[in-house]
Amino acid sequence: MSLVYCGVCSHAPGITSRAEMADPALRDPFYAALENQRQEIMATKPDALMIVAAEHFANFFMNNMPAYAVGMGESYTGPIEDPDWLKVPLRTAKGNPDLGRRLVAEMLETVDVAYAEEWQFDHGISVPLHFLDPNNELTIIPVNINCQGPPLTPLHRAWTFGEAIRRAADSVPERIALVCTGGISHWPATPDSGKINEAWDREFITRWEANDRAAMLSYTDAETYRDAGQGGFEIRTFITAAAAGGGKGDVQFFAPIPIFAVGCTVGRIEIA
């Protein structure tokens, strides 16, 4: 039928694995914002949830790295991380190969996406699903943007990819919800873990909420790396969401939570 929901959220593994180390005064409002996002998604009665993540070598590696990939599997398991370490129980999520195939076919009109009938979820998808689909009810279409192994896709292609997702979602009879996950500035999995450039994040959020395409695409990767860390490359997922939704953004929650290693973010974008 169409795109019925478009949003963004963080996916850092610390959000679940280091939950008890966080200040509850920061953590609990973040969890509440994710619960609110879950309710907003469920209220749109989606037939499938497309979740665009920037995965971390769970499926894609430098032997054959796609810039963009879309899942067409029957089912997906995850997390690949030790569930006791991530503190997210192992699940098998439902896929929909037929829907995936139709979405991919439409996207290919403008973006050369890879497809995958096998896909294991890592924290990039498993952490968001833990909050947004706790009972494992939804049909999932996983999507990936390479934000880990350079050369990375240019930001303007992430925008074009978002437009392709929108066109694909609007071309199928199913109701599609879209959540794009990633960090804004962060330096994850390094000794710098917990470093967050809050001013940079707030500037990015201003550009994202205004859905200011030119301003969002004006960052060079060298600037992002310097100011927002290697985790900042994941702004690609936010840009994809902005292009797919097309309207103004609303960041419903943002707070740096250093032990989670990221400025924790929940937002939605108007479908225009």
Next chain:
Amino acid sequence: MSLYQLSKVLYVLNRDDAAKRLWQAEPASLLEGYDLTDEERTALLEHDIGLLYVLGVNGQILMHFAALCGIAWADYIRLMREGVEKYGPVRAGLYAMTTQFNERVAGV
């Protein structure tokens, strides 16, 4: 140096249960199929997180390797810092350290 091969071991270990079982039982035999330097092989077999970090292993797969080795989060952070102190700055990749040796960014 063969950072690609070194990283590939950790990528496989990260996602493949059979590789994990082999690693627990006979770690050296898992490494046989990879073109590694002695330094890289030793770093893996000795769980030398600091050296693996300095060699340029992407933090995402290194983090999971540390978890597989049973290393707690605070120790993982400390071991990377000690690696930089012992072996010098990160030699390759995107995951260089930008903070100070004694800086506990997130309190750990």
